[in-house]
Ligand SMILES: Nc1ncnc2[nH]cnc12
């Protein structure tokens with residue numbers, strides 16, 4: 001382990017961009033398929049991993065939605081969540097704000113309540129086991145209609161005190177944020193925070209829409225904002241958090257290789273960038289691996305890494321006092337590491 005790797009391992013961090021369905025490891029996929037008597041189109045774990053070769057977001061999404069079919073019971077969602085939290089805790093994650101895609105499950109006849117109860121069970125178990133705190137963000141699938149998003153928000157109504165915010169994910173190009181302006185306004189009216197994937201594959205215009213029409217509190221990915229200097233300056237000036245996912249960007253061919261990843265350029269331009277894993281079971285690594293890959297390829301310094309971890313707490317939806325407590329622990333860690 002290099003000095004930088006050891007520094008990253010011990011660095012307290014929050015993860016702000018993680019799709020819980022994207023943490024389904026092939027081993028758990030097989031175990032759940034067997035437990036639930038679900039047929040899957042793979043003969044072995046190696047065959048599953050070999051299928052994870054994507055040329056774009058849609059290639060990945062097709063496999064990701066198919067994989068989620070093994071998730072059937074409250075216990076399954078608990079097991080999925082706790083497996084993620086175990087990995088995250090091992091990487092120094094002390095707080096996680098995780099996405100879930102209820103429509104992927106309700107469309108298959110799995111009740112919204114089954115999904116959320118299982119995830120909440122997993123979150124409680126993680127706090128008891130690791131002291132790792134977490135929040136839930138309900139994502140609307142943008143390839144589905146506004147009407148379906150409103151129906152999902154209605155299903156979430158009994159659970160609103162357990163949901164921190166709403167997000168927007170799935171196929172970006174052709175499904176601009178504008179399509180969801182009214183449902184995001186309704187979510188805001190219910191006191192929910194708002195985040196959206198924008199500028200992952202879609203143009204800078206989608207980031208403008210996410211800001212101006214969805215009134216987002218946090219920007220997921222946002223890479224293509226860099227193509228628009230005025231937009232980049234606006235994001236920097238307003239202290240907007242970007243949840244950047246380096247391994248995802250490379251796996252989905254949005255960035256040609258880690259050697260040219262713009263994470264350091266983002267920091268230099270004053271953006272509040274963070275590092276996250278997106279769909280770690282599919283993209284080759286959890287948050288620690290994302291930090292390590294970016295650090296080695298882009299020559300990130302300990303100061304850069306500390307800034308990324310600091311940004312993860314500043315960009316979280318934790319109360320100010322909790323953020324301050326996390327930052328104090330981060331500072332103490334950095335001081336000890338000098
Ligand atoms: N990277 C990503 N972009 C859009 N939708 C997603 N759903 C899961 N991962 C996603």
Ligand SMILES: [Zn+2]
Pocket residue numbers: 017019169197220278
């Ligand atoms: Zn994502």
